[in-house]
Amino acid sequence: MLLGWLLFCVTFYYAWRFLGRDNPWPRRFLSGVGRIAGARVKVVGSKPDVAFLVSNHSSWLDVPVIAGATGSAFVAHDGLAQFPLLRRLCEMNDTVFIARGNRASVAGQVRQVRQALHDTGMLTVFPEGTTEAGDALLPFKSSLLSALDPLPDGIAVHPLWVDYGPETRDIAWIGEEHGVANFLKIMARNRPLPVTLHILPALAGEALANRKSMAAAAQKAIEAAMAGARA
Template identity: 25%
Template structure:
């Protein structure tokens, strides 16, 4: 089996049900249009954003990505300290690694850590999102070509050595978020070791509004509506998200891991995976609520 093409047991029928309030069709359609308009605005504005300085461009990307998630009717909760180290001239970038549940993960992570995404080559053909990803410097990988893996590792390593922040979903595919998820593949971690970069793990979760009014969002039930799994068509997932009322996307920023610490890429991948999976480790002292 190709390790670059893991298979999750999650399916839209079994894992993507929404338990909670639903929006009516007119309100859901309005959110769908608003979300797509926000993505389109980002695609049209990308050439102008490229002319800005790095700091201003990152602030703009964060605000735009946050706006995309909110435009689809999903609240955002950021836990932890999202700032990446500034570093010095010539210092390597950071490898940001996260569990993978939904297409919403991409703007959600960008709202905290603007950087170059590693994505499957099929995303190039997605409407709106594909051209935007390409303009944003996404590193595309042909997952069905195992021979392309060493070149992908070299590309990630070069981006990290150049000071870029690279965002990777090491599970290799989406999982519904209701179980432990998949194993973190070690390939991208080799790039971090080669570049002597820092690894920054984050945990993503989606929750539906709790039944009791006034209960904090983090006490709600896992939101299957956000899951984009199996052979789920993108348009079906988009509609499921906008019709599910009371969704909250949470991203927990965990302590950085020096790539020089663990013995090899597999040990580094296991350490990052354990940090993301361990709920007791996902309680940083500072929280930012939106």
């Protein structure tokens, strides 16, 4: 089913590209992947028109879930770009690759992120840098927020909590589990997977002072939402 959906979407992607039209097919493909994997998504909070979403990260499924519900593109570390097919699929969805630790490329990466925001209206970053079990956050790293320091005019920064509820630990990709094994585990499920995207209020005031304050404030906001849900 996934292969057939991929071929269908790629065909229409290139047809739309040939016609020079705005191309919805990468987001439609990701939305379909989420549906095929069983995700049933509910959005809580208002979806902004132009925003940078700072999200927790539990599974590869976060990407199709977020893209399908918001139309977002993504900021990713350049390790993903080492796999040609994966890189091409990411590029089709306007992914911006960040070379972490390469100070010489920072200016170019800032331009890429700002251009992607201009083109797509929505970008999501996972500042934990890796996936976690979902019951507690890993420290948010500020390096992937460098393109927002200083914050461009007209760009809101919203924390985003991807909540799989009681299913979180069952689907989380953590520890030494291979990515393929996690993918197959989720695809082998025979029941729907409820997912709630909590788009939290935009950061404001001192929280927007710099990339470190944005990362810290986003983490605090998501942790507060998680604590409130458990209370």
